[in-house]
Amino acid sequence: MTAEIISIGDELLIGQVVNTNASWLAQQLHALGISIHRVLAISDNPDEIRTALDDAFSRSDLILMTGGLGPTRDDITKHALCEYFGVGLVIHEPTLAWLRKFFASRGWQLNETNRKQAEVPANCEPIPNHNGTAPGMWFEKNGKIMISMPGVPFEMEAMMENHILPRISSRNDSHYVAHQTIQTYGAGESYLMELIRDWEDALPANFRLAYLPQPGMVRLRISAYGKSRESAMEQIDRQIEALQGIIPEIIFGYDQDTLEEVVGKLLRQNNKTLSTAESCTGGYLAHLVTSVPGSSDYYFGSVIAYDNKIKHDLLGVSDESLRNFGAVSQQVVREMAEAARKRFGTDFALATSGVAGPAGGTPEKPVGLVWIALATPEITLTSRSMFGEHRGRNIRRSALEALNMLRLYLLKDL
C-alpha cells in the first residue's frame, strides 16, 4: 500500500504554522510498513484541492488529508470535497447529537456555526471526533481510500489512533521494510561517519543508512528490505549489535528515545535522585528532565540563578569566586552543582553557566562558551564547551551536554 499526505491551509504556505501533522501522520503510517510518496501542502483553494486529489488518486492507494474543517469561514475543504465527488451535504445525526452533548457539558449554547459541523458530504463515512466539533470523513473511490481530518493536532491524532489506523492496518498487505533509528550524542556527522566507515561499507545490499544531524546529536536511520518484517528486523538487530561494539558510548538510545528519558531511566534503575542549578540554560534543563512523566520520583528541583546575587544568596556560591573568576567559570559552576546537591539533598546535581548570547560575550568569554558541572557523592566533574552564536541552540546544547555527562557517569561509575 502506498500513501500520500495532503495538508491544506494558507497558514502552511506563508510559514505561519509548521506542518507537524504531516510528520506525525508519516510516522504512524511508517510504523505500519506503509510508504509515503509525498507530503504536499496547498492552500485553502478548491482548484488546488481538486488538482492535488486527482494527482494523488493517480499514484497512491491511500490519501490522508488534514485541515480546513473548522467552524470558521476560511475553512472550505468540506465544500471542495462535495464538488470533487459530485455530492451534496447531509446532516449526520450522531455527530449532531455529539455536538449537543459536547456543548452542553461545557455549559455553552450550540450556535448555527457549530451546528454546520454536523454536515458531511453524502458519500462519506463520518469518523467521530471525541476532542472537537468537526468529524473526520472516510471516502472510497475505485478501491482507493481518501480520509479528510481536522487540522487541530490532538483532534486528528485521536481520530487516527482510535478509528483510522486500526482499519488501515487491517487492509494493508504491502512488502516489508523495517527501520530502526539509532540515537547518538557526542560525535558530529563527518566524525561519526569516519568512526563507522568500515561497518557501513560492510552493510548488506538490502540495507540503507541515513545520517540525520540535529544540534548536538546525529540520528542514524538504518533500513532493511525483506520478505517479512521479522526477517528484516532480525538483520537490523544483528547490524546494530555490531555497531554497539564500535561506538558504545555514543549510542544513547533508539527510535524516539530522548536523552532526558534515558537519564531518567538510569536514575530510576539505580534508585538515585537529581537536582539542578541553572544559569545559562535558564530552566530548560529542568524542563527537559520534567517533561518525562513520573520524573518527580527522581528529580527534586532546581535553582535557576540567572542573577549573580541569586547564585550567592540561594546557592551560596562564594563572592570571591564570582569576583575572581566570573559567573561563567569552572569554579562557579562547580560550586553551583555542589550547593544544589547539598541543598536539595540529592545524589547528583547538574549545573550550567555560560554565555548564551546574542549579547554578553567578551574576548575571553565569547558567546557560546559554557561550563557544566556534575556533582556526585564521590567527585565533582566539570566540562567546558564552545558552542555557536545562536541563543536557542546554545541553551539546548548546554542542557543536552549536561544530561549526557550524567548519562556517561551513570553508565560507567555506578
Place this chain on the structure above:
Amino acid sequence: MTAEIISIGDELLIGQVVNTNASWLAQQLHALGISIHRVLAISDNPDEIRTALDDAFSRSDLILMTGGLGPTRDDITKHALCEYFGVGLVIHEPTLAWLRKFFASRGWQLNETNRKQAEVPANCEPIPNHNGTAPGMWFEKNGKIMISMPGVPFEMEAMMENHILPRISSRNDSHYVAHQTIQTYGAGESYLMELIRDWEDALPANFRLAYLPQPGMVRLRISAYGKSRESAMEQIDRQIEALQGIIPEIIFGYDQDTLEEVVGKLLRQNNKTLSTAESCTGGYLAHLVTSVPGSSDYYFGSVIAYDNKIKHDLLGVSDESLRNFGAVSQQVVREMAEAARKRFGTDFALATSGVAGPAGGTPEKPVGLVWIALATPEITLTSRSMFGEHRGRNIRRSALEALNMLRLYLLKDL
C-alpha cells in the same frame, strides 16, 4: 513572482524530522510578497526529484529546494541535479579554499569525503555556506530560478539571508498582498469568532481572515489585496484599530510576538523585575522567560520545587498548608509566589502548582488542574485553570496562563 518549495529527504516521509525549513522559507518569501503555491516533500530519489522539478518549473518562477547535500552517502541531490540539467560536476575552487580554512580552524584534517563538498554541477552558480561545508547552488532555466540548499536549518537560513533573499527581492515585481497576524490569548476559536462577528462581517471584499488555533491561543491572520503594499497595509491598520476596540485585552501582540517577549518588554518599560517558583511547569516558565535575549535585565531566577520538601526548605511554604491543602492548592501556590518574590527580591513573582499528568490525578484534583499565583508589591492574585490530559500541553498552557496573568496586571495596574 510565484514560488514553490521542494524538501528532499526520506526522514521527512517517515516523519522523523518535522519540515521546519519549509515554514521558515515560506515566511521569508511571504515577507517579500511572493506567494507560495505548494510545499512538497519527496524522498532522496533521482526520479522523484526529476518529476518534482518538471512539475515545479511548469508552474512557478522560483523553486527553493533543501536537503540532500550532506557529505554522507545517502545524499544524492547533487548527482540528481547534474542528470536533470545534463551537466557534470566541477570543482569550485573558492569553496575548496573555504573548506580548507573551515577544517584548519577546527584543527581537523580535510578528508576525501569533505573535499567532494567543493564539487558542484557545471551550470550552477555556487552560493557560499559560512556555517557548513556544502555550498548552495543557483540555477537558471528559461528565466526561472531554482536554488538548491543544504537541509541543516542554520546553514540554509544564513545562506538565504545573506545571499539569496536580497537577489530574489531585487527581481520580484508581483502584485501586492499585505498580511498581518494578530496574536490573541484567552478566548477559544468559537468564542473569539462570536466576539468579533460584527467586525468580521463588515470587512471589505478584498479582505480575508483566518483563525489559527494553538493550545491556549488563537492567531488571526488578516490579509488584504491592494494596488500597493502600502495601501493594503493602511487598510489593514484601520481594521486592526477597530478590532483593538472590541477585544483590547485578548490581543497581546502581532506577527511573531510571543507572550514572553511582550511580558519582557512591559517589565523593561516599567523598570520592574520578575522571579518564579515552579512546580508543575518544572522550569518551562523560566525557560520561556529566559528564551528572550536580554532577559537577565529583568529576570532574576526561579526555584523549581518539584518535591514538596523543597517547597518547604527552599521556599518556606508552611508544612501546615502542604498538609491541610496539598501542594496543588490556592494556599500553597500563593505562599510559593510570595516566597519567591521575597527571596529573589523582585517586584513580581509567578508561581505554578498543578497536576500535569498523565498520572497523579485524583477525583478532587484531576489531571489538568493548575493553580497559578502572581505576587505583586500590593496584592497576590491567584487563578485556577482546568486544562486537559496531555502532559506537554498542560505544562505549556500553565506557563502561558502565568505570563498572561502578569501581562494583564502590567497593562492595567501599573
